[in-house]
Amino acid sequence: MTDELLVVRCQLGEREALAELVRAWHDPVWTYVRRMLDHGDADDVAQEVWLAVVRGLPRLREPGRFAPWLFTIARRAVTNRLREEYGRQETTTASGQVTEHADEQVVxxxxxxxxxxxxxxxxxxxxxxxxxxxxxxxxxxxxxxxxxxxxxxxxxxxxxxxxxxxxxxxxxxxxxxxxx
Missing domain, CATH: 1.10.10.10 (Winged helix-like DNA-binding domain superfamily/Winged helix DNA-binding domain)
Structure with missing residues (x-):
């Protein structure tokens, strides 16, 4: 089934269509978010993305453009999280405390x-x-x-x-x- 048809079915209120859409796109969204953020933030941001998708699907005018729309939402969520992190880092360093960042260790x-x-x-x-x-x-x-x-x-x-x-x-x- 195409994404376009799944989106239309979601817009008509079919819960199973939404579940199929999430199953199809969960891994690509999570992978994108994970590559842009620290591992700990990826799950939370991916959930934020899907929440925004559920809220925005009824207003999506071009169901055939679902993938770019989805990644635009993911990009905004990543950008918002990065802004929060940078804000916390600036606040921490402005107060005189030194912050250390543990690098990811690759097994x-x-x-x-x-x-x-x-x-x-x-x-x-x-x-x-x-x-x-x-x-x-x-x-x-x-x-x-x-x-x-x-x-x-x-x-x-x-x-x-x-x-x-x-x-x-x-x-x-x-x-x-x-x-x-």
Whole structure:
């Protein structure tokens, strides 16, 4: 069943259609949120996204554009959480207290694939937010350049330039770490 049909069914009040929509899109949304935020925040923000989706579905005018709409909501939720975190950090440092951030530890695995994946995740987390977001949306969520532009509310040319810069920065970071 297509997303468009599921959205229309949701708009008509079918609960099972909403359950199917959530089953289909939960993992991509959670993965996007997880790649943009710390692990501890990902679950909460993903729930916020689905709450906003449920509230906004009746007003969605183009059911065929569900994926970009969904990721726009996810992006706003991530941005709001980052603003909250930065606000807390500024308040904490302004009061004279030093904050420490525990880096995520990657469990070593003998499999080379796991090592490559860990290096890629570390490389992604080292990118500036705008470039990381474009890479995640384009490569990991398989969204088109046009959809990325709509989600991020930027021109298509800006998406292309951010993709180019992000690839270069990621290549440099992986090269510094000795990863291929």
């Amino acid at each position: 070593e695995d003998r499999a080379e694939v796991m090592a490559d994946r860990a290096a890629l995740v570390a490389g992604l987390s080292g990118l500036p937010l705008a470039e990381r977001e474009i890479l995640v949306l384009f490569y990991l969520e398989d969204l088109s350049i046009e959809d990325c532009a709509q989600i991020c509310a930027i021109p298509v040319g800006t998406v292309k330039s951010r993709l180019s810069r992000a690839r270069r920065l990621l290549r440099e970071q992986l090269g510094e770490r000795g990863t291929r």
